[in-house]
Amino acid sequence: MSASYILKRVALTFYTLFVVSVLVFGITQILPADAAVMMLGENATPEALEALRQQMGLNDPVWLQYLHWAGGVIRWDFGISMRTGQPVGPALFSALGTSLTLAVLALALMLVLAVPMGIIAAVRRGKLADLAVGFLSYVGVSLPEFVTATLAVLLIADFWGWLPPAGYIPLTQDFVGGIERLILPVTVVSVMMIAHVSRMVRSELVDVMHTDYVRAARLKGLHPRRVLFRHGLRNALLPTITIVALDVGYLLGGVIVVEEIFSIPGIGRSLMSAIQARDLPVIQAGVMIMAATYSIVNFAADLMYAWLDKRIQYD
Amino acid sequence: MTTSLTPVLQVSDYSLAYRAPRGKIPVINNIDLTIARGEILGLVGESGSGKSSMASAIMRHLPGNAEENAGSIRLGTTDLRAQNERAMSDIRGRRMSMVFQDPATSLNPTLRLGEQLAEVLIRHQGMTTAQAWREGEARLAQVGLKTPAEMMRRLPHEVSGGEKQRVVIATAFACNPELIIFDEPTTALDVITARQILDLFAELQAQTGVASLYISHDLALLSQTANRVAVLQKGTVVEQEETVRLFRAPNHSYTKALIAAAPDPDKRLVQPLEESGTPLVSVQDLSVKFGRKSWVDSLLRRDFQPVVGNQAITLDLQPGEVLGIVGESGSGKSTLAKAMTGLNRFDGLIEFDGKPVRGLSDMDRGYRRDVQIIFQHPDASLNPRQRISEILGRPVRLYGGSGNPRERIKSMLERVRLPAHYIDRFPHELSGGEKQRIAIARAFLSNPRLVICDEITSALDVSVQASVIDLLMELHRDTGAAYVFITHDINLVRQIAHRIAVMYRGDLVEISDAERITDPDRADYTRALLAAVTPPAFTHSL
Numbered sequence: 131m132s133a134s135y136i137l138k139r140v141a142l143t144f145y146t147l148f149v150v151s152v153l154v155f156g157i158t159q160i161l162p163a164d165a166a167v168m169m170l171g172e173n174a175t176p177e178a179l180e181a182l183r184q185q186m187g188l189n190d191p192v193w194l195q196y197l198h199w200a201g202g203v204i205r206w207d208f209g210i211s212m213r214t215g216q217p218v219g220p221a222l223f224s225a226l227g228t229s230l231t232l233a234v235l236a237l238a239l240m241l242v243l244a245v246p247m248g249i250i251a252a253v254r255r256g257k258l259a260d261l262a263v264g265f266l267s268y269v270g271v272s273l274p275e276f277v278t279a280t281l282a283v284l285l286i287a288d289f290w291g292w293l294p295p296a297g298y299i300p301l302t303q304d305f306v307g308g309i310e311r312l313i314l315p316v317t318v319v320s321v322m323m324i325a326h327v328s329r330m331v332r333s334e335l336v337d338v339m340h341t342d343y344v345r346a347a348r349l350k351g352l353h354p355r356r357v358l359f360r361h362g363l364r365n366a367l368l369p370t371i372t373i374v375a376l377d378v379g380y381l382l383g384g385v386i387v388v389e390e391i392f393s394i395p396g397i398g399r400s401l402m403s404a405i406q407a408r409d410l411p412v413i414q415a416g417v418m419i420m421a422a423t424y425s426i427v428n429f430a431a432d433l434m435y436a437w438l439d440k441r442i443q444y445d
Numbered sequence: 446m447t448t449s450l451t452p453v454l455q456v457s458d459y460s461l462a463y464r465a466p467r468g469k470i471p472v473i474n475n476i477d478l479t480i481a482r483g484e485i486l487g488l489v490g491e492s493g494s495g496k497s498s499m500a501s502a503i504m505r506h507l508p509g510n511a512e513e514n515a516g517s518i519r520l521g522t523t524d525l526r527a528q529n530e531r532a533m534s535d536i537r538g539r540r541m542s543m544v545f546q547d548p549a550t551s552l553n554p555t556l557r558l559g560e561q562l563a564e565v566l567i568r569h570q571g572m573t574t575a576q577a578w579r580e581g582e583a584r585l586a587q588v589g590l591k592t593p594a595e596m597m598r599r600l601p602h603e604v605s606g607g608e609k610q611r612v613v614i615a616t617a618f619a620c621n622p623e624l625i626i627f628d629e630p631t632t633a634l635d636v637i638t639a640r641q642i643l644d645l646f647a648e649l650q651a652q653t654g655v656a657s658l659y660i661s662h663d664l665a666l667l668s669q670t671a672n673r674v675a676v677l678q679k680g681t682v683v684e685q686e687e688t689v690r691l692f693r694a695p696n697h698s699y700t701k702a703l704i705a706a707a708p709d710p711d712k713r714l715v716q717p718l719e720e721s722g723t724p725l726v727s728v729q730d731l732s733v734k735f736g737r738k739s740w741v742d743s744l745l746r747r748d749f750q751p752v753v754g755n756q757a758i759t760l761d762l763q764p765g766e767v768l769g770i771v772g773e774s775g776s777g778k779s780t781l782a783k784a785m786t787g788l789n790r791f792d793g794l795i796e797f798d799g800k801p802v803r804g805l806s807d808m809d810r811g812y813r814r815d816v817q818i819i820f821q822h823p824d825a826s827l828n829p830r831q832r833i834s835e836i837l838g839r840p841v842r843l844y845g846g847s848g849n850p851r852e853r854i855k856s857m858l859e860r861v862r863l864p865a866h867y868i869d870r871f872p873h874e875l876s877g878g879e880k881q882r883i884a885i886a887r888a889f890l891s892n893p894r895l896v897i898c899d900e901i902t903s904a905l906d907v908s909v910q911a912s913v914i915d916l917l918m919e920l921h922r923d924t925g926a927a928y929v930f931i932t933h934d935i936n937l938v939r940q941i942a943h944r945i946a947v948m949y950r951g952d953l954v955e956i957s958d959a960e961r962i963t964d965p966d967r968a969d970y971t972r973a974l975l976a977a978v979t980p981p982a983f984t985h986s987l
Contacts, residue, residue, distance in 0.1 A: 134745070342550035349504055350565050350616065351538030360564075361553050368555075439555055441602045 139432055143425045150421040151203065155196050158410050168212050168408055203418060209411035213404075218415045222400060226419060228298065229389065229396035233381050235312060236319040237374075244324045245370075248331025249363065255336060263328060270325025275384045279318045279391040286314060298394040315392045319384045323377050330373050334366040341365075368439055375431030382420050451521060452479040453623045453656035454503065454541075459516030461495070461502055461680075469512065472498045473680045476516075480624065483654040487671030487688070489664055489703070491906035492877075495680040496660045500626045503658070504543060505533045521623060539569040541624040542617040547633040548609035552601040558612045559597025562619065569620045584615040589645055607638035611645065618649055626658045631666070635773035636933060640977035643670065662906065664703055665979045668692050676700045706911040707981045710939035713959075714918050715767055718943045723799070724761040725927050726785075726895060731758045731793035733780050754780035754789070756951045764894070767921065767928040769942030769959065771935055771974065777951040778931045782897045785929070786818045798894070814844045817888035821900040823880035827872040833858075833883060834868045840890040853890070861886045861916060878909035882916065889920060897929045902937070914941060935978045947971045 166182045167174070183189050187198060202209060208218040251263035287295035294311050301308040338344060339362050347361040348354075386398030393399075397416055404412035461473040473495045480486045490496045501507050503518055505525055518525045520541055528536065545551035552561060562584065563577035572580060578597060585593035588611040601609055610630065617625050627646070631639035647670065650657060661667055667674050668688055675685040676699065684697040695701045733754035742749045755777045762768055770778045784791040787808045795802040797815065802808060808816075820826040827836055834854060841850045855865040861882040872880055881901060888896050898917070902910040918941060921928065932938050938945055938959070945962050947954040947970065955968045963975060 134742075342545060342547065343553040345506070346543075346545055346551040346613075347553070348534075349506060349537050349543050350568070351534045351536065352564060352568055353534070356564070356568075360556070365553070365555055440600050441554060 135436065136433070139429055143429045146425050147418075147422055150425075151200055151418060152196070154414050154417045154421075155199060158414055159192060159195075161408065161410070165212060165410060168410075199414065203415075208415035208418075211404075211409055211412050213407050213409045213412075218411045222397060222412065222415050222419060225395060225397040225400045228300075228394060229385050229398060231301065232312065232315055232319065232388070232394065232396060233378075233385055235316045236323070236381060237378075239316055240320040240323040240327060240377075241374075243320075244327035245331055245367075247324070247328040248335060249358075251328065251332040252335035252339065252366075253358065260332075263332070267325035267329050270321045271329075273321065275318050275322065275387050276391065278321050279315070279388055282314050282318055283391065296391075296393040298392075298396075311392075315388045315394060319381065319388050322384070323374075323381065326377060327370065327373060330370050331366060334369050335362055338362050338366045364438075368435060371431050371435055371438070375428045378427045379424050382424060452481050453484075453521060454478065454480040454658065455517070455519045456499075456503070457517050457519075458514070459502065459518060460514040461498055461507070462512045463508070464510040464512055471680055473502070475514075476680075476682055478658075478675060478682075478685075480656040480658060482623070482656055483650075484673070485650060485657040485659055485671045487667035487674040488658060488660045488677060489662065489667055489674055490677030491662060491703075491908065493679075494677040496677050497628060499677075500543065500628050500658070500660060503624075503626060504537060504541070505530075506537075535569075538565050538622075539620045540622050541626070542620070542622045543626045543628065544610075544613055544617045544630045546629040548606060548613050549601070549633065551613060552609055554601055556600075557597065558599050558601065558604070558609075562597070562612060562616045565616055565619045581615075581619075584619055585612065588612075588615045588618075588649070589641075590615075605638075606634055607641060610634060610638075610642055614642070614645065614649070618653065618655070621653065622655060624656045624658065626660065628660045629662065632662075636935065636974060637773065637977045640979075646670070663979070664692075664907075665707055665981050669979060676703070702908060706907040708911075708914075708934065708937040708940050709981045710936045712940060714914065714940045715943065716922065718763060718766050721764055724796075725764040725766075725798060726762040727796040728758055728760050728762075728781075728785070729794040729796065731781070731784060731791050731795065732756055733777070733784050733789050733791045753951045755784065755791070757793070758953050760946060760953065760956060762895070762927050762929070765921075765925045765927055766944070767930055767942045768956075769938035769945040770929060770931045770948060771933065771938055771945060772948035772954075773933070775950070776948040778948055779899055780951075781948075782818060782899045782929065782931055785897060786816060787813075788818075810843075814891045815894045816897070817891060817893040817895070818897040818899060819881075819884050819888050819901045822904055823872070823877065823884045826884055827880060829872055831871075832868070833870050833872070836872070836883060837868075837887055837890060840887055844891040846892075857886045857890055860889075860920070862912075876909075878905055878913060881905060881909075881913055885913070885916065885920070889924065889926075892924065893926055895927045895929070897931070899931045900933070902934070903932070910937075917941070935975065936981060947974065 164179075165186060165188060166179045170178055170182060187195060190198075199209070206219060208222065210216070211218050211221070214221075247263050247267075251260040254260050283295050286292050293314055295314075297311050299308040299311060339358075344357060344361050347357045352361075382398075385396060386402060388394070389396040389398040390402055397419065400412065401416040401420075403409075404416060456476055456478040459473060459476050460471070462469040462471045476499065478486065478488075478499075488496050488499065498507075502511075502513070503525070505518075505528065507513075513526070520536065523536070523540075525533070525536070552558070559578055559581055562581040563572075563574065566572045566577040566580050567574060570577075570580075581597055582593040585596050590596050590608060590611055596604065596608070596612070604612075614630070630646070631642050634642060643666070649655075659667065659671055664674075671688050673686065674688050674691050675682045676691075676697065677683075678699045684691065684695065684700050686696075691700065692704065695704060734751035735754055736749075736751045738749035758777075758781060760768070770781070772778050780789060783789040785795060787805045790804070793803075797812060800807075800812075802812065834851065837854045837857065838850060841853055846853065851868070854868055858865050858867055863879060863882055863886075867875070867879075872883065875883065881904075884901070902913055905913060914937070917928070920926070930938060930942060939962060942959045944956055945959050946956045947968070949970050954970050957964070957967060957971070962971065965972075967975075
């Protein structure tokens, strides 16, 4: 992996973010919302509205407004929320922290379950274990998280009462209580990813186990465990990294739904209420933050891939 | 040669079949083989003859649908068929090992070469990692690698094909096994590299006295390496004989046919060229470069070094001439062919029939009709979802011509010696040789004046290759088209070409009359290339 490769990928990431910022800003311009009306209410006098528009720069040309906004974003200033009158940044970043806790735990749970499931299915190909994993993952793929979330709340929280149905307590404040409230949302978010990734690991591993070099490893008399893990799995996991990185996009979407259902004050929930209230600065900042997260994760995946597979030289 | 009483390998009355949905497919029928210590048994056969299945059966690495008879396979006094998988994994790599055809696929791309060698020593000799790496270095030195310590740390893609195969061979010899199976170990390598690997094999074989089963499709090669040769046809050993006797007086008709099908450079198949003043094609200073300068390079003010595919190639081709192009893989043979058909960008000039062609935009319909290309793998060059009528219908529609298109296709099929009713078949219903005939028919339907044949017989068995070459030579006589014949089979090209162009790393080394390619005043590289070629079996002083 050369410095030039990393440089290129960094530049590409910034370019992606630039395009996203233009799109986000453009779309919020088209939204049928007049910021001045939003702030002063329906009954404001035209003079007052006009004065506010002047003050907020809403009469400036669009490109100038974009530059103002983008310049602020670069300086970590995401504007003032129209609804609360507070700066957007700090509130959104604290919500992001909550969401990341949820997402990272879901990702970890997914990896812990999906990779072994995929391995077992591949090794016991055509046997009961393979069919069971296959069945479970088809069920998992076909259940959207609003269904699994509702079922989980209904059965586990409501009917059996094993876990609290909703709410969020920061782990630093009350670890046990926080974990109790995270179990259901984390599981719900990870179900579809587990299904997806375990299929991926299985099919990649089945392919790799049929390559010439795995056959050669077997014919060298190596222990089956070494053949499987050192020769097989290592190569099978490479494409899986890409899939996991792409799944982060799904994860961000899933988090929005799950936060809404389980009343978790994360970035998804902030974004939802901002959209309902037409709170433009919050929408813009929220989408930018999500896009940035996604870009950074994919950048990291590319680096990891190039580091694991030394043949890759993208320059 | 030391011969002890118990043979190292004894296969007696062994049969193997694969269960398929439509019944059993027999693969090996009642085979008897024995190999003594220090002996090399050659196993020769065409694709599908069961030679690789025999190797799998000996290694006890058969697919789940394999069905065996009661025959026995013994390694020394051990009955291999009685061993369970656990016992077998203890035998594999230690008492018998294998060298595979293509080192590019038989080495794990993401593990260091040293690890792939040392793991065998750790598994079977109980060495520690440090011991195994030290021993590994010594082994790599033994197979003629100059910098063994450095080699150990490299990944497969960082070394050449020959170096990779040396590592594979070192691994096979690592535990001093009793038996080594060589499954076409030089087929995937270039001529000169293959010769070096063969020399290495002979040297190690003599040093260690290991019993070897040498599987190959190449009789000429076995006539030089094996003590005895078993000829396998459709799973049956039709003849098994001391090498010298087999080639002097082959008994079975199949053996005779195999020997006769091997190309003999002294038997010219092409008619002498009638001199004509103006060349049909004149390639001038043609270069192909891959890659382009990236913005990072410009930013860092770095020099950009494109990968050179062809470096200023200049050559002429007379009407009706057959020009052979030889060279190792990566020497730019196919790159040149692709440039001439507009599949690669190029700099320089191609003059075709006096008209200048400087790039893709100059290749009009007339040029495309006149210049046709046939590729190596008919499986890849024929659309699997089109019937033969569609595949051959396209050139007929594109380049017109008189008569009913379907009739024209049928008569073309007959010209390439295929039954006319093949017109409604799909490619997968045809054999490899038949598919290549379809590809040839497609090229000739436009009545081309230049046909570029890019390794078109490399994927075919010897006997099929001979008949395809016959067909090509017949079409050459009938149509008078000029050929550019790209191949790595130097014996073959000496039979059919008027002149031979030798390429090396993108450069044209020289062009020589086919009859004068063996002259002592040829370029060094040409002489090295010819020295590495195995002469056909029956020309040896046996």
